[in-house]
Amino acid sequence: MRPAPRKHFHNIPDMLETLRKHPLIIPLVLIFIVVLIQTSWIGDDAFITMRTIDNFIHGYGLRWNIAERVQTYTHPLWMFLLTAAYLPTGNAEVTLVGLSILVSSITIFIFLAKIPKTDYGLLLGWGILILSKAFVDYASSGLENPLTHLLLLGFALLYLPERPFSPRKIFMLSLLFGLALFNRIDSALMLLPALIDISLRAATVTKQPALKQDSPVDEGGPRSQKMLARSDMLGNLGLILAGLSPFILWEIFSLVYYGFFLPNTYYAKLSSGVPQAELLAQGLLYFVNSLGWNPLTLTVASASVVLAFAGKDRAGKMLGSGILLYFAYILYIGGDFMSGRFFTGPLLLGVILLIRHIEQRPPLEKFAWAGLVLLLGYFLSPLTAFGNREMSYITSNGIADESAGYYAYTSLVFFSRDASLPTHPNADLGREIRKNGSRLVVQRGVGMLGYFAGPGTHIVDLLGLGDPLLARLPIPAGRDWRIAHFERDLPEGYLATLETGANQIRDPALAEVFDKLHLIVSGDLWTRARWQAIWELNTGKYLDIFSR
DSSP: OOOOOOOOOSSHHHHHHHHHHOTTHHHHHHHHHHHHHHTOOOOHHHHHHHHHHHHHHTTSOSOSSTTSOOOOOSOHHHHHHHHHHHHHHOOHHHHHHHHHHHHHHHHHHHHHHHSOSSHHHHHHHHHHHHHOHHHHHTTSSSSSHHHHHHHHHHHHHHHSSOOOOOHHHHHHHHHHHHHHHHHOGGGGGGGHHHHHHHHHHHTOOOOOOOOOTTOOOOTTSHHHHHHHHHHHHHHHHHHHHHHTHHHHHHHHHHHHHTSSSSOHHHHHHHOSOOOHHHHHHHHHHHHHHHHHHOHHHHHHHHHHHHHHHHSSOHHHHHHHHHHHHHHHHHHHHTOOSBTTGGGHHHHHHHHHHHHHHHTTSOHHHHHHHHHHHHIIIIITOSSOTTSOTTSOOBOTTSOBOHHHHHHHHHOGGGOOSSSOSOOOHHHHHHHHHHHHTOSEEEESSOHHHHHHHOTTOEEEETTSTTOTTGGGSOOOTTOOOBTTBOOOOOOTTHHHHHHHSSOOOSSHHHHHHHHHHHHHHHSOTTOHHHHHHHHHHHTTTTHHHHTO
16 A cells, blocks of 8 residues: 655644654654764865854954965855854864754755655655765765755755746745855756756747737737736846846955955866866766765766656756756866765755656565665665774775765764864864964965964965965976865965065066966955956966966
8 A cells, every 4th residue: 555645844734744644754864863973074175164264253354364365165155154153163173063964954854854755755765865975974074065955955846846937936946046056156057957947938928929010009918918928028037137146246246355256276176287188087987986985876866867858857857957967067077086075966866856756656666776775875885874984995096085084083973071173183283383373384285274273374275275376377297186186386486475475486477477366365455456457367368377
């Protein structure tokens, strides 16, 4: 006998009724929270954002080095949420882990209560997510993944039901897309085909019969109806623009304050000079790594795309197209050094699409999917969310199990009254730098180090993440590299320039570019010279110098 379809809730009484009829939801959410606490960890990159936040709340502005306006974070919306959580706690560890687990718990609860229509779908979806090492890892890492998951889920919940797009729905979908952009620009690629679909529907004007010249113009006439249709079209497009306003306003602020639309990390990671063919090969290895270490994640995300295109659901096809578009982007940029990090969003959308498909299928197919999930998620997965997290794994291609590398230093289960977390060597080095009062240091791996070194130390990041000049320089020809870790050479005279404040860079062309960059990131916001420099740097005037 099939379970009765679940009634989706829209208010508190409906929610309580849903929980009463489906009592598995609460224990499954609680188990997920326990797993997140047990497996909690924080990566070094999360502390890069925390250094900016710490400077911000102490009055230095949204800066990483307080002498420069440089955006070293890729997730502005997540950064602002972390700031709100950091104000009362004053503790980076509690803020990063606590907010991650809170947002992830909300996402899991909404997912279980709203997506599956049957208890089978509930257990299957929960099983996939908790058996996905990538999803569990990045649900508590301090990075923006939890908020990305929540925004993707909210968009899917509004977009997938086959109902006409009301003005309110058009605005809310556009707002969720805009917030996804605001949270992390590239993650919105998963929703881009759906937004295009929404825009095309909103812009559609119903064709009317041809009108004679002497046709009367009245409220009910064809001409009046056509004008109303065009008015609705313009109104709908205006709603889409209004929904995108958080991101648009942020981009305006970013240009004014930082001098650029994109974060400094974009230039550091995508202006390395590494040939595109090598990045594509590395991107392919990123996919292979995920299939090898935790095959469930990528298999479910990919299978859901096939199922979406095999069906007749237009909305499902649009979300499936978004997953494919995002996969192509990951391949293009060379993937990442954090195994599975960029696959958690596609997985969540994939689980949603899979549940919509499988709940309508015969029992044998349901049984087969349940068996496949257990097989790929546990029995055939060499690394699981419940595995040995004190053993670090890294491939020869630089792709790492980041959670294992930082677990022993940052997990909630190691909290102590006597020891300050994290206990990682980079954090200890940062504390030592602060104690010694060092004014200028050159380092790589600057997350924990930078946060604990404090605002009094100017850090030259050899990977370019926090340095506007180095970010735009290619790595030396023939130098070995790790994806997202492209170490630059310091131009001759650069350190002396930072120490004295006088430009002593030996290369005249590079010295000129430094003056322009320094004016943008350190000069007065509204001078004509600064805005001239902003125009020149953003329109590629000095690309030939950066590519030498």
